[in-house]
Structure formats: structure tokens, C-alpha cells
Amino acid sequence: MRPDAHLHHAERVHATLRDHSAAARSAVVASWLRSARDHGLDPETSRPPHRIEEARLREAHERLAPMLRAARPTLDRLLETVGDSGCCILLTDRDGVPLERRGRPGDDAAFLNWGLWTGMVWSEAREGTNGVGTCLAEGRALTIHRDQHFYTRNIGLSCTVAPLHDHEGRLVGCLDVSNCRRDADRAMVALVAAAVGDAARRIEAAHFRQAYPQARILLSAEEAGAEGALLALDRDDLVIGATRAARRLYGITAERIAAGLPASAVVGGPASTGDGLREAERGAVSRALARAEGNVSAAARSLGISRATLHRKLARLGLQN
Incomplete structure (x- = not known):
């Protein structure tokens, strides 16, 4: 890098x-403006990233423990994909603090010098425009390449990031792959972006399944843009959980779930026909009968209704022989 x-x-x-x-013309410049105007930062600042205290780092680990457990196998696989390209991998919390890191030992000293390490703070408020902080500020996947960074001391970095959402669709952190080699060109960045996006979806899906271990x-598969749209259903086919992608795709809210x-009201056709509730009830009754091996009395007990009420439901739903 030239001295000037x-x-x-x-x-x-x-x-x-x-x-x-x-x-108004550039998302990067909008972030620069936030860095200077809202956070009072100067691009010539040379101080290193701030490191939080060990006690705060442990607390952050505890808050995000389920996500971290779900993420570790994917982080290991991602390292096999990008590690030999001089990249390091960070999984951060909502405050931009890396809690998990992966990298090749030969690159550790360089990344530690950059501050790309667990416990460092990479929020936009502290570090200006950067991959982690700007991803969290805007809630979207992005790349901050070289001189798109706000601080001059970070312009040797290329950072590709995707947001991470928990099982209730809340933004809880991000996944970052950073490279400090001079030969990291745009073509390589595009390949890394695809790998990061895929890894983020895998982590969210693993966390979601972990959060609903007894659910179906x-x-x-309705829309090409609905990757990661998962629903968790209970034994009665009621939706008890939905990923962020599913919530956006189907208009699901916490209030609707509560x-x-x-499930049929979400994915089974227009809700205005009234068929969703009927089909959900029909499915619940059918499963109760199947579990009771056709014994109406036992099925009624499992549903918490009387035998006479169940007979009336069977007639109304067309399930009587």
C-alpha cells in the first residue's frame, strides 16, 4: 500500500x-455519513478496535449459546472452503462482538493485528463503515471491500457478511469472512459471498431445528427466494415457530402464532375460504383416531372431549364410516 x-x-x-x-446515491456513502455525523468518527483515527472485558464476553457467549452450538459444524466446513484463501471467519453477536472465530494458524498473527478476533467490537458506532457493523446496522448481507471502509486503517480489508436471525426471526448477530490479502479481487469476493450466504442459512436452519426438537x-418450496423458510408444527399441525424468511413470506407474526x-391457513390455500380451520380440525381428529387405532373413546380422551362430541365431529367432517 502506498504511503499516501x-x-x-x-x-x-x-x-x-x-x-x-x-x-442518496450510495449505500456505502450513507454509512460513511452515519459514521461521521451520528457517531462522530474521523476516518484518520488510528486507534485499534476496542476489546470488551472477559466478564462481558462470557455473558455474550451465554446469551448466544444455542446459536453458537448450532453454528460450529458449519463454521468448521466454511473454513475448509475459504481458509486457504487467507480468510478468517467471525460469528458475532448483535453488538458486533465476535464470539466464534475460525482461521488458519499461519494467518492468526495478521488477523490479530487487524483486530479480527474474539472480544473485539466491530459495531458501526465504534469502527465506522465495516462489514460486521454495517451489516448489523442495515440488517442485510453485504461486502465492504477495501477503501469502502470508513477508517483508513481498515482499507486493506475485504469483508463479506450475512446477518443471522434466531428461531423467532430476530437479528442476533452476523457471519463474516474477512480477507487482508492484496490479491483479494472482486471475483473472489463474489465466490466468498455465495459461501457466506449459504453458511448463514445453514446456521439459522440448524438453530431453528434445535429450538423445536419435538416439532415437525x-x-x-413455493418461491425461489424463500430459502430458509421453515415452519415448526406441533402434533396438531399448528404453527409454533417460523424462521424470519417464513414470517416474511407468509405474513406470520408472534400474535398469529400465539x-x-x-399450517393449512398458511400454506394450504386462501384463508378467506374458511377451509384452513376445517382441514386443521380434520387433521387433528384423524391423527387422534390413528393413534388410538380407531378406538373412538380413546381418541376422544386424547382430544379432551366427550365420545358424543367426537361422534358429532366425525359426522360433520365426513370421517364416519
């Missing part, structure tokens, strides 16, 4: 921010 590269970058950031229309998991949401 840092000075040139700082001048470019300041000049760009003086153009008040630039932020339904994967939506009120009792039949």
Missing part, C-alpha cells in the same frame, strides 16, 4: 461527505 494511500482515502471520505446528495419441520395458527 491513507491520506488520500481520508480526503476522499471528507470530499464525498461534503456532497450532500451522495448518500416444514420447508417451503392465537393458534393452523
